[in-house]
Amino acid sequence: SDVITRTATKRINWNSYKINQNSDKVGVFVSIVSTKIPFKGAGKEYIGDDIDEMVAACKQAIMQCALQLKSKITRVQAAREQRNRKKALEKYIPNAASAIFTVLDGMVGNAARGPKRVKLESSTTLLRDVKLGQVLEEHLEKKLHE
Structure with missing residues (x-):
């Protein structure tokens, strides 16, 4: 009371x-x-x-x-x-980095066809760096952890 x-x-x-x-x-x-x-x-x-x-x-x-x-x-x-x-997403970083690198590596292997792809290759240095071996799967994984 x-x-x-x-x-x-x-x-x-x-x-x-x-x-x-x-x-x-x-x-x-x-x-x-x-x-x-x-x-x-x-x-x-x-x-x-x-x-x-x-x-x-x-x-x-x-x-x-x-x-x-x-x-x-x-x-x-x-x-x-x-x-x-963050903990839940970090589980998938290795798989995501591998998939991204596979796509980029496949893009480097194929010649640029179409205006979007030509524009992409001219505006970014990422594909060139992948082609020269300066960007590796480990680099992508490290960047995804940040």
């Missing part, structure tokens, strides 16, 4: 902040300082949640903190997804 406990557990939609209330461990600590705190009970153990201004202030403060936490969680998740995506 404490204002902070009720606000944190019932009045805030934690899913909108990428926090699973059941599995994620989030601690909420709030310090309320005033000369007239509406304690409930003689032991001054908890603050009542019957004052709307206090409920609104606590909810707003917790939501602002949760918004900052959401941005951090989002950055961490994005970095983790980027690492996983």
